[in-house]
């Protein structure tokens with residue numbers, strides 16, 4: 209479905225990705241793990257068009273999408289829920305959700321999806337007319353996820369959705385991601401919280417300084433001594 | 446007391462157009478981070494276009510004002526596409542220099558095209574003032590106020606109620622995430638600059654018939670627009686509106702009660718005062734555009 213072939217990208221002279229190849233198949237939940245600065249966010253940014261790859265190719269359903277503008281990537285069904293939530297703080301909760309559906313022209317269906325989001329997230333419904341910046345951290349993360357879903361993506365990319373949340377909320381976020389995948393949306397997730405992410409993932413890639421160093425099923429990576437030593441610090445599940 | 450009411454009315458008329466100027470400038474700064482030195486020249490441009498359409502082509506007065514505004518929007522779009530877009534990644538100093546250069550070119554073009562002699566724009570309104578109790582006001586000035594108020598309201602509705610407005614506010618708050626939602630940032634920038642320019646041109650076309658039209662009329666007005674924007678808080682739409690009216694009232698009251706000659710100076714005195722007491726401007730950052 210989505211394929212990265214030897215993709216390199218960077219910021220000015222800094223090479224953040226060095227020939228990264230990875231694949232996401234339809235219906236999968238794939239995780240990207242790795243230490244801070246490994247290039248996880250950069251990978252997602254290259255896919256969504258925020259950053260044009262310097263080399264390599266990104267294909268989506270057989271079409272080359274590397275170098276397309278974010279709008280074009282989104283229009284093809286890839287939504288990117290960025291690191292740090294990035295909700296629009298001075299827009300209302302409702303306006304934030306509407307921003308997620310900006311490219312959709314089917315007004316009636318958008319209204320139905322909005323109602324469905326309100327059913328799924330009663331807190332967002334209650335705070336519909338409130339500035340999004342007044343929400344709690346957990347609520348903001350729910351809003352960011354809901355906003356990404358409002359485009360009805362085929363593939364949704366989450367960048368560290370559990371970042372900075374209390375443990376109980378972390379579980380809620382992972383449960384939500386599992387739910388989204390179960391509902392048929394393909395998921396590519398970046399996580400620092402590798403244990404939880406690997407348990408959830410069908411497959412996973414471990415990035416180190418801009419390169420894929422290990423890949424396999426979530427279970428295999430969890431069991432892999434390399435991953436445990438290098439990344440999970442030998443912690444036991 | 447009689448005089449107070451009179452100055453209040455005059456200040457409101459003046460303040461309405463100042464608010465238009467301020468909103469146009471603050472919007473461009475807020476969304477594009479561009480200090481727009483051409484703003485005063487767009488004001489002059491609007492006035493000259495109104496002059497050309499009304500006095501030379503003898504078109505209908507109101508139609509001429511509308512066309513002058515549309516031409517201002519067009520000129521703004523051209524400036525954005527030709528000068529600002531190629532400089533998207535340039536630093537703010539270079540952009541400022543280019544904008545100062547553009548303002549000089551525009552001003553000299555006005556001088557070259559129209560000569561240095563001031564022009565008058567004829568208007569179809571009766572010359573006798575309307576007298577309401579202690580207050581007398583020229584029908585033309587009431588018309589100016591009504592149009593300015595309608596433009597302010599229309600602009601607020603555009604930003605508050607339309608998809609485009611929401612996208613614009615989102616871009617103001619977080620351009621990168623707005624791009625992820627499908628907003629064409631380049632297009633929002635062009636539209637913002639064009640609309641801001643259109644508001645300046647509209648203010649010029651509205652005040653041109655009230656005062657006189659000359660190539661340097663935009664100098665002081667451009668300066669005042671900056672003052673209004675700084676007064677209200679950079680990037681704040683409500684701030685620019687409040688700042689515009691505040692400046693209108695101060696100039697009018699100071700001109701009336703203290704000294705006509707120094708009326709402009711009082712406006713700037715107000716700004717110094719506000720900045721000394723509230724350096725962030727009248728409206729705090731969190732209440733800004735978005």
Ligand SMILES: Nc1ncnc2c1ncn2[C@@H]1O[C@H](COP(=O)(O)OP(=O)(O)O)[C@@H](O)[C@H]1O
Nearest residue numbers: 219222224242243244245246247248249250251
């Ligand atoms: N905007 C930026 N400008 C310059 N360098 C950046 C920028 N963003 C990230 N980098 C660098 O690129 C590398 C990869 O960063 P990133 O993809 O954000 O890592 P991760 O998401 O895995 O923590 C890091 O070395 C980081 O310092």
Ligand SMILES: [Mg+2]
Nearest residue numbers: 248249250291
């Ligand atoms: Mg990251």
